[in-house]
Amino acid sequence: MSETLYHPGAPVICVVGARPNYMKVAPIIRAFAALRPAMPTLLVHTGQHYDPLMKDRLFVDLELPDPDVNLAVGSASHAVQTAEVMRCFEPVIDQHGACAVLVVGDVNSTLACALVAAKRGIPVVHVEAGLRSFDRRMPEEINRVLTDQLADVLYTSERAAAANLLREGIAAERIEFVGNVMIDSLRAGLGKAVPPAASLAAAGLEAGAIADGYGVVTLHRPSNVDQPETLGALLDALRRIAARLPLVIALHPRTRASVERFGMARALDAPGFLILPPQGYLEMLGLMANARMVLTDSGGMQEETTALGVPCLTLRENTERPITIEQGTNTLVGIDAEAVVKTAITTLDGGGKAGRIPEYWDGRAAERIATHLMAWLNKYKESPLT
Numbered sequence: 001m002s003e004t005l006y007h008p009g010a011p012v013i014c015v016v017g018a019r020p021n022y023m024k025v026a027p028i029i030r031a032f033a034a035l036r037p038a039m040p041t042l043l044v045h046t047g048q049h050y051d052p053l054m055k056d057r058l059f060v061d062l063e064l065p066d067p068d069v070n071l072a073v074g075s076a077s078h079a080v081q082t083a084e085v086m087r088c089f090e091p092v093i094d095q096h097g098a099c100a101v102l103v104v105g106d107v108n109s110t111l112a113c114a115l116v117a118a119k120r121g122i123p124v125v126h127v128e129a130g131l132r133s134f135d136r137r138m139p140e141e142i143n144r145v146l147t148d149q150l151a152d153v154l155y156t157s158e159r160a161a162a163a164n165l166l167r168e169g170i171a172a173e174r175i176e177f178v179g180n181v182m183i184d185s186l187r188a189g190l191g192k193a194v195p196p197a198a199s200l201a202a203a204g205l206e207a208g209a210i211a212d213g214y215g216v217v218t219l220h221r222p223s224n225v226d227q228p229e230t231l232g233a234l235l236d237a238l239r240r241i242a243a244r245l246p247l248v249i250a251l252h253p254r255t256r257a258s259v260e261r262f263g264m265a266r267a268l269d270a271p272g273f274l275i276l277p278p279q280g281y282l283e284m285l286g287l288m289a290n291a292r293m294v295l296t297d298s299g300g301m302q303e304e305t306t307a308l309g310v311p312c313l314t315l316r317e318n319t320e321r322p323i324t325i326e327q328g329t330n331t332l333v334g335i336d337a338e339a340v341v342k343t344a345i346t347t348l349d350g351g352g353k354a355g356r357i358p359e360y361w362d363g364r365a366a367e368r369i370a371t372h373l374m375a376w377l378n379k380y381k382e383s384p385l386t
């Protein structure tokens with residue numbers, strides 16, 4: 001058994017690795033700083049995402065401080081990437097100690113750092129716990145299930161998550177419903193959102209193309225973009241939709257690489273396609289907020305569109321965020337090309353699904369986490385490892 005590195009006076013180590021982590025951690029760091037006394041934090045970036053467009057830009061947009069430590073692990077197979085994060089993260093806690101390690105979401109960095117912390121006797125805090133797609137082919141599902149098993153404190157963003165956790169044997173007293181921290185970031189950023197015309201102009205595209213409305217598309221899941229048949233059929237469905245409504249497509253590096261590898265570059269030339277590089281946070285908010293609809297396989301955008309009241313068509317067979325369907329503006333469409341086109345046209349003709357804002361998606365989730373965690377850590381100090 002290794003020596004425990006739990007130190008009550010040491011910081012909470014907050015981990016980010018990939019794009020969807022930043023909007024979750026930014027409000028939490030601010031809420032920790034606003035506590036009296038402030039909660040000391042150490043921000044670690046694993047380097048899972050490293051392109052300036054996938055990283056630096058978003059830090060500025062979200063007013064996230066520069067990371068205190070960057071592990072610079074980069075891309076690799078899941079096994080190698082996860083192992084590299086673990087190998088590089090352990091010396092950081094050796095050096096700094098920690099009173100807790102806080103991880104968010106479901107990326108490889110989330111699981112890797114949770115595992116290192118748990119083995120070194122440091123409490124693990126998981127934000128966005130309990131979401132389940134019940135699809136183990138999704139790498140994120142494996143990360144979610146395992147991180148939740150390791151966590152000492154589990155903060156949930158929707159009520160259904162607690163039932164998933166209880167079913168997996170997690171004690172009720174570890175689970176706390178706090179709401180959705182990503183919506184904290186959305187509310188903080190909305191006033192500064194970049195107008196869509198400016199984002200198009202920055203990419204050298206004519207803003208006039210979207211004067212009569214547009215849709216926004218993002219695609220990056222391996223299950224959608226790693227096989228030529230699936231990606232080809234999806235691009236063809238999008239081409240048919242773009243004949244009715246111009247589509248602004250923010251292209252993820254994984255998707256761009258697939259398009260090139262499969263020799264499909266010409267498919268991106270379709271009339272009505274407006275291809276952009278990965279966007280900053282404030283650009284993406286502006287694009288989504290003003291769109292007639294969003295087509296995506298992203299997890300976060302299903303929630304953001306619900307908060308914005310914009311219809312979302314999710315190009316997946318399942319979602320780990322059922323509240324966006326039950327209460328929000330999300331429709332699960334799958335990836336059958338005919339179904340995608342048909343649902344998009346129905347949405348355009350009928351105006352799309354109207355929703356309501358789910359409970360505790362009120363911009364104050366991070367504040368709830370900070371207050372609860374401060375009390376929890378004070379209690380834990382009295383009797384660690386209970």
Ligand code: UD1
Pocket residue numbers: 018019020048049050051052054075076106107108109139140220222252253254257298299
């Ligand atoms: C990761 C997350 C996913 C999240 C997504 C958001 C996991 C298992 N997946 O998927 O949940 O929705 O981030 O973007 O953690 N690449 C670059 N530059 C970068 C990062 C990646 O060019 O800064 C390229 C690399 O070729 C890499 C590929 O994109 O192989 C995929 O990146 P990776 O981090 O492995 O997974 P994502 O698909 O981004």
